[in-house]
Amino acid sequence: MARTLLLGSQEACTTLTGTAKSFTEATVVRLFNSNSNPQLVTVVETQSGSVVGTFTIPALSVEFLEKRASHCVFAASTDVVGSKVGFTG
Numbered sequence: 001m002a003r004t005l006l007l008g009s010q011e012a013c014t015t016l017t018g019t020a021k022s023f024t025e026a027t028v029v030r031l032f033n034s035n036s037n038p039q040l041v042t043v044v045e046t047q048s049g050s051v052v053g054t055f056t057i058p059a060l061s062v063e064f065l066e067k068r069a070s071h072c073v074f075a076a077s078t079d080v081v082g083s084k085v086g087f088t089g
Contacts, residue, residue, distance in 0.1 A: 017072075039056065
């Protein structure tokens with residue numbers, strides 16, 4: 001059974017590509033949407049860079065996002081928060 005290894009503090013996602021976060025160059029980010037509505041999450045190559053992809057995180061849910069260390073994340077709402085994590089076990 002894999003367990004989550006916490007590697008950084010939780011931070012709110014920004015809502016603009018120019019301020020998107022790499023979460024300290026994380027390769028795995030635990031995202032939580034505290035909003036009662038689904039929210040769009042976008043991954044970009046760098047701040048203000050080309051879009052790698054998007055997905056919708058359901059309301060009141062957790063998703064683990066695997067990405068390249070240089071990739072950055074922003075969301076449609078600051079209600080989406082993220083933490084740099086890894087896995088053990």
